[in-house]
Amino acid sequence: MGIRGATLPYEARALIQECDPATIFGDMSFLGSGAFGEVFETSHLATGARLAVKKIRLVKGFDSDEWDDTYREIRFLRRCDHPNILTFHGCYLHEMTICLAMELALGSVTDVMEVFKAPLNEAEIAVVAHDVLAALAYLHQSGLIHRDVKAANILLTEDGSVRLGDLGSGSMSSRASSLVGSPYWMAPEVVMAMEAGSYDGKVDVWSLGIACIEMAERRPPLWKMNAMSALYHIPMNAPPTLPADGGYSDALRDFLAAMLVKSPAERGSAVELSQQPFVAEKRPGDTILKLVTRAKKPRELWDDLGGPSPPVTPGSYEGALAAATGPTGGAAAETALQQVRTIRHQQRSELEVEQAVVAMQLKEQKKVRVVHNKAAEQMRRHHEAEMQRLAQQDARGRDALLRLGDSEREKLRPKLLGSGRDEIRRSHTETVKASNKQHKTLLSEANKMPKSPDRSDTLKRHKAEQAQRLSRLEEQHKQSIADFVRNFNEQVEKTHAGWWDKHRAEFETARASVASYQAARAETFAAKHAEEQRQLEADRAAAQVELRGFEADEETRLEEQRQRQVQLAGRHEEELHELTISHVTSTRRISI
Structure with missing residues (x-):
């Protein structure tokens, strides 16, 4: 059935299909991973729909907290059907790996x-x-x-x-x-x-x-x-x-x-x-x-990060291109096209520098985020471990106290409980014997009477009265036993309550002491983490200062390049003007 070393619980068989996901889904591309498994992008072979599949490996089998959490998530997903909740497309089990198929989001x-x-x-x-x-x-x-x-x-x-x-x-x-x-x-x-x-x-x-x-x-x-x-x-x-x-x-x-x-x-x-x-x-x-749509377009993303496109100026790519396609033509066009190539190369260099600055910023932010998340995760795990240890210690102490209380309660039950019951039973037995003896005497006297209807009625009356007496005696016996046991238990519970109050107060005092110790430890750990956080923020601030200095240097360098481009464009315009005048003069001479 595709399962090694374990059997799918009966109650889960209606929710999980046991089969090889390779027969249902196409090739899978890795999207990411988290605390509970890995997520892949794939397609449904039958419908062609793009889906996200989360794979959860059940390392400890079905008798584990991991399975309990996964099964709860599956049941939760099965109950959800709403246009604003991620659509659930099925669950599959193969070789102790759960595959949850979900709607693929961007x-x-x-x-x-x-x-x-x-x-x-x-x-x-x-x-x-x-x-x-x-x-x-x-x-x-x-x-x-x-x-x-x-x-x-x-x-x-x-x-x-x-x-x-x-x-x-x-x-x-x-x-x-x-x-x-x-x-x-x-x-x-x-x-x-x-x-x-x-x-x-x-x-x-x-x-x-x-x-x-x-x-x-x-x-x-x-x-x-x-x-x-x-x-x-x-x-x-x-x-x-x-x-x-x-x-x-x-x-x-x-x-x-x-x-x-x-x-x-x-x-x-x-x-x-x-x-x-x-x-x-x-x-x-x-x-x-x-x-x-904006998030999917790289050009619009760059516009959001780098600002609007530069205007058409004499020193820009558009300005040089306009000069190259102008009416002068010939050598002027060749010179202008060379300027176009130069300006295009300079603009690409500027773009690469700005992209490098943005990449540095993203890398620095990611580094700080990773360090911060790691510290927060360590704090969380430490706190959970401390809370779990304290809860286990509290449970052990309470269980030990309850066992000790039960033991003390049993010690408080004297042997008189059994002897008291026996005494009530003996008294009841003797009373029943006396009643039977008296009944036999009455029957004997009645039998001595001559046979007549009165004699028969007398015998029936004596038997009925005897049955009623025996029934009353039996009820009195049961009531006496119940009253004795109730009174005895009340006395035992009263004595035990005093013992329990005394020991519970001692237990609560010890528990409060442990809690105070834990709080002090947590405060110390929190202070240490706060110091680490301050150091982290200081390192981050220093990195940001260094990054801003780098950005300022790059901005200065780019401004110098823009100034050189403007100067180059000015010289280029003068050369074009001189070339135009020379061309007109030569044309006039030829005409003359």
């Missing part, structure tokens, strides 16, 4: 911002937010929570549609309590879930608000902090806002204020927020299509 909003090195405008943010709210309303009405809404998970397609993707962190319950998601986008109630209880779909509304700030500023709030510090500040600080001097509209600010409310009860739902003027306003239907 890229994420984050990718587009990286291409332009600029944020989205308000019209684009409004269209994206409108479509994501529609997807969230569908999820929440279906009892689902996304839990990882951010610009990197908002995808754009070739036809300008908006899709909500990356559903691997989703919750199948409308009430959840686990700490899941990306730190900078987490709602306050998610951060505090372990202490304050569960949360609902409104956490996605908060995350979308942070994503809107990210789309307007290219970065989420608190992005300069490490993840641990951000998780501390999110529930403690006031809700984030856009800069006062950013030139943003009141409609956008009101929209963000409605989403970024710390109290979930006062925060609007996805349906309510879709009525906000900022997203309810009618926008051009091709807003996102134009954005996607």
Whole structure:
């Protein structure tokens, strides 16, 4: 069946098809990789549709957290059917590798911002937010929570549609309590879930608000902090806002204020927020299509990075070309064409220099981002390890205390419990014997009576009365046993409660001490990370200063080249003028 060393669980067989993906998909080209697998671009052999396939290798088989997370994602995807949610095209299993086939998107909003090195405008943010709210309303009405809404998970397609993707962190319950998601986008109630209880779909509304700030500023709030510090500040600080001097509209600010409310009860739902003027306003239907089209055109990308094309001047390529095709012709044309080649070469050199500057900037930003992400990931892993160790230690301590309590409770049960029951049973037995003896005596006396109807009635009455007495005695016996056991257990529980309160207080004291120690360690680690972050920012600032110096030198050199071109063009115009005068004079002499 294509599975080595494991069997697909029965409950998953209706969702996952066991076959070789090579029989379904064409050649695969690698797109990227993440924490949960690798993503490839391919085509469906039967339909020709372009798809994205995520491959997840089940190293530990089906009895692992990796499988549980994957199976939850598959079930989540199967339940979703909405035009603004990435379409699921099936799941396949081959040799312990899960292949999730999804709709292929052009890229994420984050990718587009990286291409332009600029944020989205308000019209684009409004269209994206409108479509994501529609997807969230569908999820929440279906009892689902996304839990990882951010610009990197908002995808754009070739036809300008908006899709909500990356559903691997989703919750199948409308009430959840686990700490899941990306730190900078987490709602306050998610951060505090372990202490304050569960949360609902409104956490996605908060995350979308942070994503809107990210789309307007290219970065989420608190992005300069490490993840641990951000998780501390999110529930403690006031809700984030856009800069006062950013030139943003009141409609956008009101929209963000409605989403970024710390109290979930006062925060609007996805349906309510879709009525906000900022997203309810009618926008051009091709807003996102134009954005996607611009991102796909290298020339327009260069215009965004390098500014408008130069005007036609005597020292430019267009000016030299016009001179070459002018009425002078002959030697003047040959000279002008040579100037065209020279100017074209100089412009290409300038373009290459500017491209090199842009490449250096991108490389420096990528380097800083990689270092920052690595430090944040180390902090996250350390925090998770510390929290897991503390939880395990707490669980072991509680289990040990419960076992000790059970042992003490058993010790408190004296042997009198058994002896008390035996005494009640003996008393009941003796009472029953006495009643039977009395019954036999009555029957014996009745039998001595002459045979008559009265004698028969007397015997029946004695037997019925005896049966009633025995029934009452049996009920009294059961009630006596129950009362004895209840009273005994109450006494044992009262004694045990005092013991439990005493030892629980000792346990809570020890637990508080451990928690204090952990907090001190976390604070020390956070301070160390903050120092590393400051050093990183200092190195980045130094690199930026060096880069600006390089840019200034290149600008000076390019300005000198432009001045030389202007001088060259001036001399060229003088030569052409002299050549024209000489040509006219020669023509007149020949005519004479």
